[in-house]
Amino acid sequence: MDYYVAIASIIGIHALLGLSVYVVAISGQMSFGQQGFFAIGAYLAGMSTAMWGLGLVPALVLGALVAGAMGFVVGFPALRVRGLYLAIATFGFGEIVRLAFLNVRYTENIGGRVVGPNGAEGFRHVRYVYDRGFTGLHYLAVILVVLVVVVILFFLLERSKVGAKLRAVEEDETAAAMIGINVTRVKVVAFAAAAAVAGLGGGLFIHYSTYIDHDMVALPLAIASVTYPLLGGLGSFVGTLLGAIVLVGLTEGLRGLQGMREFVYGGLIILMMIFRPRGIVDEALVLRVKSWLSPRAPREPVQAP
Amino acid sequence: MKRLTGFKVIALVAVALLLGPVAAPAFQGEGTLRIGGMWALSGGAAFFGKAALGLATLAADEINEAGGVTVAGKRVKITMHPQDDACNAEQGLAAVRRLATVDKVLFSLGPTCSSVAEPVFGTLQKKLGDSGDTGLQLLFFTDTATKFGLAKLSPWVFRNTPDxxxxxxxxxxxxxxxxxxxxxxxxxxxxxxxxxxxxxxxxxxxxxxxxxxxxxxxxxxxxxxxxxxxxxxxxxxxxxxxxxxxxxxxxxxxxxxxxxxxxxxxxxxxxxxxxxxxxxxxxxxxxxxxxxxxxxNFAPINPKAKQIADKSWEKYKADSNIHSVPAYENVHLIKGLIEKAQLKNTEESLLEDRRKVRDLLAKVGTFQGVIGKITLHPEDHPVKPRDVDKDMLLVQVKNAKWSVFWAPPHLKGN
Known part of the structure; x- marks a missing residue:
């Protein structure tokens, strides 16, 4: 049971990271730097509980807020560029954050233990969850509550005016601007919200793992974060959740194959992209599900005049 | 409906893979005793992980060929349950829970990478026997993860690694x-x-x-x-x-x-x-x-070391080196402790059995390694509790082979 709880916890945390990419993606951008916000949220939330004596909730909120604020600041210059250029710019930001944490040393001796970001040594002893008697199931509940809150916000967003603006910007920036949408504001707000969600994921991660170092927020995490929404499909946020479930599930499910695992993992992803080139939950599937859920009333035959 | 075929296939594969791992019955009733290991069996560090798995398997095979291990008056066979962490922290965090709760192993060897050991050991119980500390209660006797100070992370961690x-x-x-x-x-x-x-x-x-x-x-x-x-x-x-x-x-x-x-x-x-x-x-x-x-800490400088190096390569294509040979030593040492610990070796007694072996390991002191004596420091050691001191050598590449460059005088005569 504990094993499945652990997998579900990892899926929940990665889903948040994937959702942060999804928000940026539905505004027509692609970010390879969400792992940087994830790291900011993780380090800050970790410092909050392990060094400053804050509770878990304020720590998570602080991590998310600072990551979101950072997203807002980074968003303005970064979103001046588009497409591949933006991908490179955001990845550059992620690397700056990673290298910053490689060099930051801010530690305290607490109970004979060196606690805090310690450069290449990493940040140890973030044991708030385990020291306070949280079981794996308890912490999974915390992760799921956070995920559900974020998902509800996404659900509302997709049906709101802001969501429509995001989709409009994704479809055609010029046309969106011509109908009076402030494209820059929409993109920056989306970027900041995405950064906050990634920060939240980071905060949850460090309290789950008790440890983080610069190498855990490097390129592989960036690739994973982008893969979830792309493999899951951009038709709905549900795709990102499915993407995280499938990819983390594959990683764990193929464990028995040992050395062959990477080949089979890669092969299955290729097969998935062949079967579902626009992701598991693509726009066509979303429309189909919508038509199932709200079938149209049969039309009255039109009478000839 | 035809367009949904791919979606269904993906969903079925995902569900099947997630539900795949199920616990097999074992323990005393079946005449087996489970030991685990989490190593990098894939990825860039797989060379070390596979070598450690090979040497641990060699030790388990030797024990089983000699009749097994005596638990509660019955000879039982050791079964190895290796898990691949791919030198990735998150995979390690899942693997440790799988070893503890699905494979239900008595203790685990590994991990290979210190970057995996950090979070894995961090999630183990810190306050021994304190029910308020919900960290995992799984004994680790590490062979490879070498970063200094890792054993301090939890009283459930012991290491036979280089100093x-x-x-x-x-x-x-x-x-x-x-x-x-x-x-x-x-x-x-x-x-x-x-x-x-x-x-x-x-x-x-x-x-x-x-x-x-x-x-x-x-x-x-x-x-x-x-x-x-x-x-x-x-x-x-x-x-x-x-x-x-x-x-x-x-x-x-x-x-x-x-x-x-x-x-x-x-x-x-x-x-x-x-x-x-x-x-x-x-x-x-x-x-x-x-x-x-x-x-x-290892070179084939005595007949026993040479025999192990040859056998592990011949049987498992496993390299005997500074990190893998401790896996062999650890399995043999724990075998002796299991026989002293009066285990019940049942699913219900698993936590109690782990604790008994842990407590005995904490009191081992000095034991015989492959090339010399090894001292496992007690828990109250001021600098490196639950870590070892052992002989070191300097080896040098000569004609595409490692040869001894320097060895302590007491090992030269071996």
Missing amino acids: EPAMYDFIVKYLKETKPELKTVMVSYESDFAHSAATWKGALEPALKKYGHHEIKEVVDWRWLDTEMGAQITKLRRANADVYFALAHTTSMCPSLKEMKSQRVRPKMIIGITSLAGTEVLINCPDLAEGVISPT
Whole structure:
């Protein structure tokens, strides 16, 4: 049971990271730097509980807020560029954050233990969850509550005016601007919200793992974060959740194959992209599900005049 | 509906894979006792993980061939339950829970990478026997993860790993006393590999400062899977120091040595990281590594060590080296403790059994390793509780083989 709880916890945390990419993606951008916000949220939330004596909730909120604020600041210059250029710019930001944490040393001796970001040594002893008697199931509940809150916000967003603006910007920036949408504001707000969600994921991660170092927020995490929404499909946020479930599930499910695992993992992803080139939950599937859920009333035959 | 076929296939595959791992019945009733191991069995560090798995399996096979282990008056066979963490922290966090709650192992060996050991050991119980501490209660007797201080993370962690601060302290002192003319040093390390970075910051740099004999001319770093390090080697060429400490694993060591050859960087002595002393470097770049010296705790210097090295290679294609041989030693040591611990070896008694073995391991003191005596420090040791002290040797690549460069006098006669 504990094993499945652990997998579900990892899926929940990665889903948040994937959702942060999804928000940026539905505004027509692609970010390879969400792992940087994830790291900011993780380090800050970790410092909050392990060094400053804050509770878990304020720590998570602080991590998310600072990551979101950072997203807002980074968003303005970064979103001046588009497409591949933006991908490179955001990845550059992620690397700056990673290298910053490689060099930051801010530690305290607490109970004979060196606690805090310690450069290449990493940040140890973030044991708030385990020291306070949280079981794996308890912490999974915390992760799921956070995920559900974020998902509800996404659900509302997709049906709101802001969501429509995001989709409009994704479809055609010029046309969106011509109908009076402030494209820059929409993109920056989306970027900041995405950064906050990634920060939240980071905060949850460090309290789950008790440890983080610069190498855990490097390129592989960036690739994973982008893969979830792309493999899951951009038709709905549900795709990102499915993407995280499938990819983390594959990683764990193929464990028995040992050395062959990477080949089979890669092969299955290729097969998935062949079967579902626009992701598991693509726009066509979303429309189909919508038509199932709200079938149209049969039309009255039109009478000839 | 036809377009949904792919979706259904994906959903079925995902569900099947997630529900795949189920616990098989075992324990005393079936005449088995489960031991686990989590290593990097795939990815860049798989060479070490597979070697440790091979040596652990060799030990388990030897025990089983001799009749097994006696538990509650009955001879039971050891079964190995290895898990692959791919040297990835998150996979390690899942693997440790699988070992503890699905495989239900008595204890685990591994992990391979210190970067995996950090979070895995961090999630183990910190306050022994305190029900308020919900950390995992799984005994680890680590063979490979070498970063200094990892055993302090939890009382459930014991290690039979190299003491690198002591090793590099010895090397610097040895150089000062026997080669006083070598006065300048240059260093390279892998900034993204916890073990390599910690060897520089926590072992070599303090030793160089302590003895004050050597001038550090240059320190460069690269990533452990890098293959291009022209700029760094140019810096080393300019430094032109007498001794080059290459704290790099084989993956980056071989390309860096190639670059050194092309840039004609020729230090008088090259000293590598502990993990270098295995077959991997001899397979990948034997010519380039000629003359490189490495500290180690294992070399086939006695008949027993030679026999193990030959057997593990012949049966499992597993390299006997500084990290894998401890897996062999650990399994044999724990076998003896299991027989003393009066285990019940049932699913219900698993936590109690783990605790009994843990408590006995904490009191082991000195035990016989493959090449010499090993001292496992008690829990109240001020510097390295639950870590070992053991003999070290210096080995050197000569004619594409490791040969002993220096060994303590009491081992030379073996």
